[in-house]
Amino acid sequence: MMPPSSSDPAARRRRRPNSSGLPDWLPSAYLDALSSSEGELEPDLIFFGEARARRENLEFDDADYWLRGERPDAWWIFGESGQGDHWLLHTDSQVYFFDHDQGQRSAARFAFVVESLTQWLEIANVLESSDRSSDRIVRDALERISPGLADRYPFALA
Template identity: 30%
Template sequence: MLALRPVGQIVAELSTRRREPAAISVTAREALAASLPAGFLSLVDEIGGQEIAGDFMLLNLAQLLRETADRDHPLIALGTQWWVFGTSGTGDAWLLGPTEHGDQVAFLDHDQGTDALSIEMFLDFNQWLQLADLMAQVEHVEQCASGLANVEKITREMNRLSEGLSQRYPYSLDA
């Protein structure tokens, strides 16, 4: 059954998985701490560096710094306002940064090139974790069942997380 799970449950499960540890300098850590939400760094220390679902790779802090620095998108202030904290398997990126709604997640479509603008998802990081977990559930369920009823369940759960998320979601939900 597809359902939004509590963040604590998701984190507990993710923290049991094997992953590569990553260390960054004290200076880099301080710069990130000044730019990102409180608690984000320690959470990424605990669960970063692993795939949650196909389009949801949560980067560790070293990967976050490298991925943010390596992308050329001058219109969205990467490394000052927005930080790449996650990627998809196709080169797209999940961004975290301050907006008028507080610290929020945005999406960056790599197919749009260097002139791409971030697309605000109206999710905070914890909601992004819940979305990633939901999509992991979808991937598991799709091995067993598919069809319109499944898409309706996914859409309903996404919109429970954030009103209109199923319309903003950058990937197809088609069965």
């Protein structure tokens, strides 16, 4: 799935902060999770608290991090893998993954993972509750969250 453009004028308008200083398009599931889910949910699923998310996104706004002058208006970094890779929310509430080995950021380099933060949190629950001894059990659980997720998930499952 090709990510939406980050240069969309409507997306830039949605990036404006609300009274809390956070972009007004952030989904309520994200705002609710800010107070309860900070930290490492799984080794590759680290959820930022509000202060860390603000710092990461301030740095992320720097044009030098973007390929061909693209701007991050439609994106919000909410987590990392612990290896320099980022988990991002798009203004449509979908979750994407950016592998830092790809170089400068570009919407075209973001890989779609799931439809919502709620599904991303479900991934953490599946991985945490499994002993990972059976790749098939983990794959089946991920497929129940979102068809094709086992193949889209950017890390090894076993």
